[in-house]
Amino acid sequence: MITTRALTKRYGRVLAVNRVDLDVREGDRYGFLGPNGSGKTTVVRMLLGLVYATSGEIEVMGRPVPKRVAEVLPRIGALVEGPSCYGHLSGRANLALIDASGRGRGLRSRRKRISEALERVGLAGVDNRAVKKYSLGMRQRLGLAAALLREPRLLVLDEPTNGLDPKGIREIRDLLTELNQAGTTVFLSSHQLSEVEQLCTRVGIVDRGRLVLQDDLDTLRAPTGRVMVRSPDADRAAALLDGHLEQRDGDRLLVVGADPAELNARLVAAGLRVSEIGPERRSLEALMLAVTGSGSDRIDRVRPAPDRPAAAIAEVAGAGGAVDRGTGGVRVAERGADGPHAVDRGAGGAQKVERRSGGAWSVEREARGAHAVERGAGGARSAEREAAEAQMAEREAAEARMAERGAGQSRDGRRGRESTESGQGAESQPGGESTESRPGGEGQERRQGGEGQERRKGWDSRERRKGWEGGMAGNALGFGQGGQGDSGGEGRGSAGAGGEDEGRVGAGGEGGEKP
Amino acid sequence: MIRVELVKLVRRPRSWVSIGLLCGLPVIVAVFVAVTHLVPPPGQGPTLLSAVLSNGSLYPAAALAIVLPIFLPVAVAVVAGDAIAGEAGSGMLRYLLARPVGRTRLLVAKLIALVIYTLTAVVAVAVTAYITGKLLFGSQPVAVSPGGGATPTIIAAHAAAASLSGTTLTPADIFVRTVGAISFIGVSMLGVGAIALFLSTLTDSSLGAALGALAALVTSEVLVTLNAAGVVNPYLPTRYWLAWVDFFRQPILWRNIDRGFAVQAIYVVILLACAWANFATKDITS
Numbered sequence: 157m158i159t160t161r162a163l164t165k166r167y168g169r170v171l172a173v174n175r176v177d178l179d180v181r182e183g184d185r186y187g188f189l190g191p192n193g194s195g196k197t198t199v200v201r202m203l204l205g206l207v208y209a210t211s212g213e214i215e216v217m218g219r220p221v222p223k224r225v226a227e228v229l230p231r232i233g234a235l236v237e238g239p240s241c242y243g244h245l246s247g248r249a250n251l252a253l254i255d256a257s258g259r260g261r262g263l264r265s266r267r268k269r270i271s272e273a274l275e276r277v278g279l280a281g282v283d284n285r286a287v288k289k290y291s292l293g294m295r296q297r298l299g300l301a302a303a304l305l306r307e308p309r310l311l312v313l314d315e316p317t318n319g320l321d322p323k324g325i326r327e328i329r330d331l332l333t334e335l336n337q338a339g340t341t342v343f344l345s346s347h348q349l350s351e352v353e354q355l356c357t358r359v360g361i362v363d364r365g366r367l368v369l370q371d372d373l374d375t376l377r378a379p380t381g382r383v384m385v386r387s388p389d390a391d392r393a394a395a396l397l398d399g400h401l402e403q404r405d406g407d408r409l410l411v412v413g414a415d416p417a418e419l420n421a422r423l424v425a426a427g428l429r430v431s432e433i434g435p436e437r438r439s440l441e442a443l444m445l446a447v448t449g450s451g452s453d454r455i456d457r458v459r460p461a462p463d464r465p466a467a468a469i470a471e472v473a474g475a476g477g478a479v480d481r482g483t484g485g486v487r488v489a490e491r492g493a494d495g496p497h498a499v500d501r502g503a504g505g506a507q508k509v510e511r512r513s514g515g516a517w518s519v520e521r522e523a524r525g526a527h528a529v530e531r532g533a534g535g536a537r538s539a540e541r542e543a544a545e546a547q548m549a550e551r552e553a554a555e556a557r558m559a560e561r562g563a564g565q566s567r568d569g570r571r572g573r574e575s576t577e578s579g580q581g582a583e584s585q586p587g588g589e590s591t592e593s594r595p596g597g598e599g600q601e602r603r604q605g606g607e608g609q610e611r612r613k614g615w616d617s618r619e620r621r622k623g624w625e626g627g628m629a630g631n632a633l634g635f636g637q638g639g640q641g642d643s644g645g646e647g648r649g650s651a652g653a654g655g656e657d658e659g660r661v662g663a664g665g666e667g668g669e670k671p
Numbered sequence: 672m673i674r675v676e677l678v679k680l681v682r683r684p685r686s687w688v689s690i691g692l693l694c695g696l697p698v699i700v701a702v703f704v705a706v707t708h709l710v711p712p713p714g715q716g717p718t719l720l721s722a723v724l725s726n727g728s729l730y731p732a733a734a735l736a737i738v739l740p741i742f743l744p745v746a747v748a749v750v751a752g753d754a755i756a757g758e759a760g761s762g763m764l765r766y767l768l769a770r771p772v773g774r775t776r777l778l779v780a781k782l783i784a785l786v787i788y789t790l791t792a793v794v795a796v797a798v799t800a801y802i803t804g805k806l807l808f809g810s811q812p813v814a815v816s817p818g819g820g821a822t823p824t825i826i827a828a829h830a831a832a833a834s835l836s837g838t839t840l841t842p843a844d845i846f847v848r849t850v851g852a853i854s855f856i857g858v859s860m861l862g863v864g865a866i867a868l869f870l871s872t873l874t875d876s877s878l879g880a881a882l883g884a885l886a887a888l889v890t891s892e893v894l895v896t897l898n899a900a901g902v903v904n905p906y907l908p909t910r911y912w913l914a915w916v917d918f919f920r921q922p923i924l925w926r927n928i929d930r931g932f933a934v935q936a937i938y939v940v941i942l943l944a945c946a947w948a949n950f951a952t953k954d955i956t957s
Contacts (some may be wrong), residue, residue: 204769206955229771234770240762245682256675258770302766 157182157285157310157341158203162211165198165365170196174365175212180343180358185336187352187373188345188364189444192453196345197237200314200363203343204234217310230258233308235316239299243288247279247298248285254302275299278327292319299326311335314345353440363448376443379435381591383416385409385423393428410436552656672776676784684839689746691793692800696742697734699798705807723808724875730804731797731849731918735856736794739912744888746861750788751867751880752881755950759875759957764834774951779888780870782943787868789860794854795899840921847902855928862908865942872950875957905930906940 165173173195180186190196201207203216203226214221217228241250251270256263273281277297287295296319303311311332317325332355336342346352352359353373360370363541369376382402389391390407397419403410411419420433680686700720706708712720723730734881753779758764795841840848866883874880891909894900904910911931917924 199689201765204765204797205771208952208954215929220885229769232769234766234769236765242679242761242763244684249682253675253679254770256678257672257772258765282937419862504814566697 157184157217158186158343159215160199161213163202163214164210165195165207166210173202173209174364176362176367177370178360179370181660182341183339185332185342185356186344186359187356187359187439188343189352189359190347190364191351191448192347193601194448196347196362197314198365200234200236200312200343200345204229204236204313205280206231206236222306228310230306231309232298233306233310234312235299235303236312236314238315238318239295241287241290241295241298244286246284247274247282247287247290247294247301248284250298251302251305255305255402270301272439273304276304276331277301278324279385293324295323296320297324300331303526308340310341310342310343312345315348316344318353325351329437349440357438361444361447368447369443373440376439376590377438380438381412383410383411383414383419384432384436385430385435387423387426387428387430392426393423395438395516396423396426396428400502407431428464437603483487491551672772673783674782676780677787680788685903686750686788688902689749690795691740693742693746693792693796697730697737697796697800698738699802700734701730701803701807723804725778727804727806728801729919730808731800732852732916734796734803735793735852735915736913739859740829743796743860744863745885746792747789747889748881748884749877750883751785751864751865751924752871752879753877754785754868755871756874756877756880757871757947758779759955762957764791764927764957765955768955776866776948778872778935778947778950782864785864785868786857786861789864790853790857793857793860797849797853799917844891848923849925851918851928852915855931856919857917858932858935858939859912865939865946866908869942869946871948872946872953906934908934910934922947 158178160176160178163173163176164171167229176195178188178199178200188196189201198207200207202214203221203437205222208222216225218223219228221228241247242253245253248270251273251483255266255270274282277300279294279297279301282294287298290298296316300313300316313332316332319327319453320328329351332335332342332344342355343350344356356373358400359373359376386394386408388407389518393409394401394404397414400413402412403411406578416433416435422428423430423433504641539572606614626639699848701723704724708724710724720733725728725731734834755764758767768774772780863884867880870880870883871877874883888909891907894903894912895907912932914927914931917926917928
């Protein structure tokens with residue numbers, strides 16, 4: 157239905173959309189997620205031929221866009237960045253004007269279609285008052301009605317439930333599900349996780365202009381292979397499960413490589429009380445937090461450079477903790493704490509990764525095997541667990557490769573800085589640590605092929621974009637590398653940028669970005 | 672699409688308010704003149720006004736002279752400036768283009784709506800002024816000056832003073848000449864509209880586009896009167912604006928009228944081409 161290849165949009169120096177490969181299939185309810193300012197709307201606009209791509213290809217319903225967009229637009233219903241209307245006209249008059257604007261079916265069926273569309277969105281009884289007197293929710297419904305006027309095969313909706321109350325959101329969700337079952341493909345762009353989680357069958361997540369993840373929601377939310385147990389006798393349970401216990405948080409235990417039923421039987425047999433037990437599932441929220449940074453609407457205060465290391469440690473620890481709570485992954489916390497040191501060490505940390513790279517590679521190969529077994533065996537839990545492990549190894553391999561590149565190219569200022577920075581970022585980013593919270597990622601990247609390659613690009617652009625956004629600069633953390641790489645600095649390089657994101661990746665001078 | 676644009680224009684209160692104001696101003700002037708019989712001495716005040724006391728059927732021309740310098744350009748610039756920028760500002764542009772309406776088609780529809788608005792405004796002014804003139808000043812055969820009057824104000828003086836010695840114009844003559852004047856003014860206003868329309872494709876603020884066009888006109892007006900800017904004088908958009916007065920000479924003095932048409936045509940063509948080139952390749956981010 158929608159296919160994009162290496163879709164890129166650059167506004168001046170800002171890379172708004174960076175090599176996005178969307179794949180929306182016919183009949184999907186596709187959730188396009190991302191933080192504010194991550195490029196969702198720009199992608200939507202490019203799909204509709206409103207904004208022209210800098211490079212890359214778009215195909216919608218088999219037609220190249222924007223070249224032949226006029227052929228497909230009549231079959232697309234769109235709601236982009238909120239509804240718009242002529243305020244001095246009534247809702248019906250607005251729909252009539254919109255309908256009359258384009259070619260196609262004429263006056264005769266118009267009145268009927270308008271009534272039907274209004275009925276669908278729950279505005280059937282609307283009177284003739286001017287739209288400027290409508291409430292936000294009514295306008296939103298009117299915008300949806302406009303999108304539905306021509307029985308579209310594809311609905312492209314940007315935040316369709318904005319301004320609606322819970323009941324209205326439910327109605328719209330039901331409406332979209334109903335339309336989808338009747339054969340309409342729904343492409344829903346949103347930053348509201350619950351909306352996507354409840355409606356969509358497939359998810360694409362963008363962060364800073366890059367598509368960081370695209371997969372079926374079921375795959376993404378598949379069990380992690382761990383079992384969550386809540387028990388008042390947590391201490392004894394922990395002792396009993398020694399070796400299998402991955403994490404303990406009060407009375408909450410995470411157990412590796414066990415079947416919930418068997419585990420339950422075992423615990424009960426040992427005379428332990430179990431208040432809650434079940435396979436641990438990833439939530440979309442945890443996933444989202446793991447693969448994206450904060451939105452571009454967050455702009456933190458720039459702090460003086462000397463405060464950086466301490467602040468960064470606190471921030472990273474804090475961030476790690478946050479993700480930890482979300483995913484229940486102990487590893488997050490550990491590695492999160494490890495992060496700042498890695499950042500501090502800078503190039504040293506990167507070298508460490510490099511040394512490990514050989515091992516990581518082989519693990520990665522094993523991982524593929526493990527994954528295959530998992531698929532074949534219909535999801536044997538241990539295999540799944542291994543797959544998760546393996547994916548992490550894969551990730552490490554990618555990091556290692558990045559680090560290698562960094563070490564190799566540090567003479568070339570810009571690239572060198574970027575890649576060392578990427579290496580660090582990978583070490584210290586909670587996103588990086590929570591690799592294990594993305595079991596579905598594995599499958600997805602398998603499809604894309606060359607996971608390491610993909611990830612590396614991802615990190616690169618991510619860090620680069622951050623540099624632009626935050627006026628981020630060589631601070632105490634990044635000075636070593638920043639100084640090395642900074643050949644054409646503009647002097648902005650000495651201003652440290654605040655914020656946990658910038659803190660985590662804060663390396664290198666802004667100046668280094670510039671040729 | 673053209674029909675839709677016209678519907679939008681017609682259903683928009685602003686269109687009617689602006690035309691009402693345009694028609695109202697000459698009526699107010701006419702009432703004052705008719706009551707006091709005081710007209711500006713030749714050489715001051717609106718062109719032709721001194722001539723209307725003797726003949727009301729010249730009042731449409733005088734009325735156009737009254738609204739031409741500021742009022743009419745403002746109205747045209749507002750409507751033209753609103754064309755694309757207004758849609759962008761209200762957020763409707765993206766929905767129109769996604770409807771889909773081709774960008775070129777949309778621009779052409781806007782242009783046609785603008786032309787129709789301009790002509791409606793000018794004709795409305797002329798018609799109300801004609802009625803006002805007939806009612807307030809009556810009609811006698813008009814005497815106009817022999818051709819070759821150097822400036823419009825001189826001809827006005829001639830028309831007033833030489834009503835006995837000048838050539839007499841029949842009502843049919845006056846009608847034809849008024850139509851000529853209306854079309855000339857219409858084309859001049861299209862020039863204004865083209866500036867505003869081009870600016871309208873550049874910005875998302877209709878006010879900005881309208882004010883930008885007016886700024887261009889003011890600049891042009893200043894340069895026209897400036898001897899030092901004599902080099903560019905013949906190419907300024909407002910240079911020949913008043914040439915339509917030559918329609919009321921006997922015989923009609925075509926030189927400036929022709930040049931006026933030519934200059935406006937060049938401006939219109941170039942600016943519309945720019946507007947199209949810009950709009951067709953623009954990222955719609957509004």
